[in-house]
Amino acid sequence: MYIPEAFRVDDPEVLHALIRSHPLGTVITSGSGGLQASPAPFLFDAAEGLHGTLRAxxxxxxxxxDALRGGAECLVLFHGPQGYVSPSWYPAKQQHHKVVPTWNYAMVQARGRAxxxxxxxxxxxxxxxLTAEHEAHRDAPWSPDDSPAEFIAGMIAGIAGVEIAIEALxxxxxxxQNRGRADRDGVIDALGSPDDPHRHPELAALMQGLTR
Structure with a gap:
C-alpha cells in the first residue's frame, strides 16, 4: 500500500481502534484460481502475536x-470513515484558487498467513x-444458545474458521494532514455542519482527533 509520510499512522492504539470500530475486513489472497477476495467480520486480539491476531x-x-488452505500470504483491509472533500471548504480558495477536490479516508492493512x-x-x-461483541449493548442480547443445538450444528458444518497472525500492520x-491548519479546520467544520450536503460527522470527528 502506497503511504505518503504525511498520511502514515503507526500508533497501534489508533490502528486497533479502527479495526474494532469497522470490523468488516476484506480478505485478499492469490491461489490456483488467481486473486480471491471476500468480506468477513473479524474479531481482533491485540495481545496475541507480534501485531495481534484476526479471527473470522x-x-x-x-x-x-481453498486458496487460504495453501498457506498463501493474505491481506485484510479495514476501511474506516471516508468522504468527498470540496475545495470550497478551504480558506485558501479565496486567496489563490489553486485548490482541487480530494477524498479523505482512513484504512488499515493487515498482512499475514492464514x-x-x-x-x-x-x-x-x-x-x-463475535456475537457477544456485537450484541453486548442490546437489552436482551442474542446468543447461539437461543437456537436449537442441532440447528447451530448444521450452520457450523457449512463454515470454516480463519485465523491470521498479523505479521505487519x-x-x-x-x-x-498535507494542508495548512486553516484548510484542515475548514474541512472539519464543513463535514460536521448539518447544512452541508457532504456532511460526515464521523469523518469530521476522526479528523479532529488526529489533526487538531
Whole structure:
C-alpha cells in the first residue's frame, strides 16, 4: 500500500481502534484460481502475536477457503470513515484558487498467513465471541444458545474458521494532514455542519482527533 509520510499512522492504539470500530475486513489472497477476495467480520486480539491476531469464519463453499488452505500470504483491509472533500471548504480558495477536490479516508492493512480451522468447537467459540461483541449493548442480547443445538450444528458444518497472525500492520489516514491548519479546520467544520450536503460527522470527528 502506497503511504505518503504525511498520511502514515503507526500508533497501534489508533490502528486497533479502527479495526474494532469497522470490523468488516476484506480478505485478499492469490491461489490456483488467481486473486480471491471476500468480506468477513473479524474479531481482533491485540495481545496475541507480534501485531495481534484476526479471527473470522467464511462459508466452506467460498473459493477463498481453498486458496487460504495453501498457506498463501493474505491481506485484510479495514476501511474506516471516508468522504468527498470540496475545495470550497478551504480558506485558501479565496486567496489563490489553486485548490482541487480530494477524498479523505482512513484504512488499515493487515498482512499475514492464514490458518483454516475446521474444528467445530473452535467455530462455535468464534461465533459466540463475535456475537457477544456485537450484541453486548442490546437489552436482551442474542446468543447461539437461543437456537436449537442441532440447528447451530448444521450452520457450523457449512463454515470454516480463519485465523491470521498479523505479521505487519499499516495505517493510511488521508485526513488533510498535507494542508495548512486553516484548510484542515475548514474541512472539519464543513463535514460536521448539518447544512452541508457532504456532511460526515464521523469523518469530521476522526479528523479532529488526529489533526487538531
Amino acid at each position: 469464519h467464511l462459508a466452506r463453499a467460498n473459493p477463498l477457503i 490458518t483454516v480451522i475446521d474444528d467445530a468447537a473452535w467455530l462455535r467459540e468464534q461465533i459466540a465471541a 499499516d495505517g493510511k489516514f488521508n485526513l488533510s
